[in-house]
Amino acid sequence: MHHSFSSSTSFEMDGSGTDLDRIEAQRPTDVSHGQRNGTYISAGAPLLATNIPRSNDSFQNGGDGATPPTGDTESVPEYLTNLRLSDFFAFPGEDVQMTPEIFSGMSDGKKECLEKLRSQGMPMARLKSNTGDSILHLAATWGHLELVKEIVSECPRLLLEPNSRGKTPLHVAAHGGHTPVIEAFVKTVTFASARLCTEESERLNPYVLKDTNGNTALHYAIKGHYFEMATCLVNANQDAPFLGNNKGESSLLMAVYFGYVSLVKLILKTTGNEDLEEKKSKLDSKLQGKKYLAHAALMAKSKDVFDFILVEYPSLIDERDKDGKTCLSVGAYEGYYEEVCNLLDRSTKGVYVCDQDGSFPIHTAAENGHEKIVEEFIKRCPDSKYLLNKLGQNVLHIAAQNGKFWISDWLMNNKDTKHLGVGQDVDGNTPLHLAVMNWHFDSITHLANSSEILNLRNKSDLSAREIAESQVKPNYIFHERWTLALLLYAIHSSGLESVESLTIPSEPIDHKNNRDYVSTLLLVAALVATVTFAAGFTIPGGFNSDAEKPNLGRATLAKNPTLFIFLLFDILAMQSSVATICTLIWAQLGDPLLIRESLHVALPLLLFSLLCMPMAFLFGVITAIGYVKWLLVIISIISGLFFLWAIFILGPHVMLQRSHLSPKFAGKFLKTFMMSKDISEIFLLVIGYVFFRHF
Secondary structure, eight states: OOOOOOTTOOOEEETTEEEOOOBOOOOSSOBOOOSSTTOOOBTTOOOBOOOOOSSSOBOSTTOTTOOOOSSOGGGSOGGGTTOBGGGGSOOOOSOEEOOHHHHHHHHHTOHHHHHHHHHTTOOGGGEEOTTOOOHHHHHHHTTOHHHHHHHHHHOGGGGGOOOTTSOOHHHHHHHHTOHHHHHHHHHHHHHHHTTSOHHHHHHOOGGGOOOTTSOOHHHHHHHTTOHHHHHHHHHHOSSGGGOBOTTSOBHHHHHHHTTOHHHHHHHHOOOSSSOHHHHHHHHHHHOOSOOOHHHHHHHTTOHHHHHHHHHHOGGGGGOOOTTSOOHHHHHHHHTOHHHHHHHHHHOSGGGGOOOTTSOOHHHHHHHTTOHHHHHHHHHHOGGGGGOOOTTOOOHHHHHHHTTOHHHHHHHHHSTTTGGGGGOOOTTOOOHHHHHHHTTOHHHHHHHOOSHHHHHOOOTTSOOHHHHHHHHSOSSOOHHHHHHHHHHHHHHHHHTSSOOSOSSOOOOOOOHHHHHHHHHHHHHHHHHHHHHHHHHTTSOTTOBOOOTTSSSTTSBTTTTOHHHHHHHHHHHHHHHHHHHHHHHHHHHTTOOHHHHHHHHHHHHHHHHHHHHHHHHHHHHHHHHHHTTOHHHHHHHHHHHHHHHHHHHHHHHHHHHTTSSOOOHHHHHHHHHHHHHHHHHHHHHHHHHHHHHHTTO
């Protein structure tokens, strides 16, 4: 048989009993899990010699050499009365493969399986499964409390043995949420530690042992939201909460993130009369891994924990996280308005502290579109609007560059901040330059509101117009051409320069995509023509079928004016769609010039036919139910809103593809479209808030 003894571990037998001359030392914060059979070696720690009698060290009264109990023996749990101190540190010997029957019996919590092992003289402490689990691991995994107590009483050293994943029974019980099992383990360790010398008591410390991921049992208790269990483990050992795992996360950090304020208070145990710097120094010396507790509380939006840290450890608020951000910067980045206001109530000095990338909290808020936070910064610290990042950009530069048009609009319409629009960064770019470079058309109408801004040039001697016209792609890209059109209209309105057209000629897209686009337009035009053609022969009111009356076979409501309007729009829709089909046939020939010219004619015709069709439907319905006034009003309002919506949806698509678009007639439409777009977004936000805020 092969023995799994460590080469650095030896033991000797003498005539009087068992002497453990050397056993491997256990240190709380650096434990190697690569050793088999529960061997723990702390990095660089020497092997400690001890002498512990094995045969006469039980806690039963009257036993020879019994260790004197520290309290009333009647208070000792029954399963601990036969516990022997030496068994905690006994050398394990070789592994014995666990049979499937034993594995199944332990997992099912069958005590008779344990009795059978005793009767057969099996080395219970050395039984291991394929994954290195002992019988105590299996009992603890499934929460079999009574079985756990019996195994601990007989084989207590299994409490310290890891499996192949480095997990002790304490780990697996915590992972499974078995609080009674954890409490039994804690009682066992507490009971034994009180009867050991200080050095041996320190070694009997399963709470600080880590698995291969660096997690202690407390990590699993907090991660599983087992609050009662976590409290028990914290009370058992005050060092474990500060130990970091492989990700640098301590149990304390996890408790902060989950908002367990009472657990955080229990771990930190502040007395109230300690010096703030002294408390902070003690925390820094004990806490492993990530130390930014205030940031974690802020990210978790845990107000109680955050307020506690704010009072007891105020200096943590000003510390930086791994990305170099302060708490105020993190709050501004995430949009935590209430938390940001709370920090500003405490102190405004964080407003003037920049991150590692040179950005101030007001820049971070603007970059992510948190308008209310930007307003709060400027309200409390008016000079924060002049803060510049490493590129010399102010808050309006940041908002414009990232397309946060609501912030740009607010800043440009505020008399105290509108002058920021003429600010230039290290490259000489104004906020308008940056908005144009990134094609943020939403911001153009707000930023290009004065000839002074439009006339400014950057260090490359380029105005915003020159940048837009030089960088716009030759093929049709909607947001680029939309940005250019709005900019040119702003220039036209200011009278700064002459503007002949809001668009520039575009080149056709590649042949394959062009054919798909034209085919789609042909299909839509054919559908409109088919529907409107059929509608012309299904006139509202029907036809006269009475042979005795004049005008047999003619429309019964021929003299109704609404029927005339219905037929007018129907005919216009049909003829426009047929004209569109005829025009697009030329576009199928593949000539680039014909494609461009055909689209310039076909798109307005198709738009016109699509607008005429719903109008024909409206007057057809009016002809049929015009006598029901209330219904007539509702239908008219709905149809009017739809008609306007259709114009603003289809209009820009058609207009921006034309090679020449007069600013005199088209500019106001485009600007009105922008206003309607903003109104529509607000309307949708209101609907979402009213009907879906609880989901």
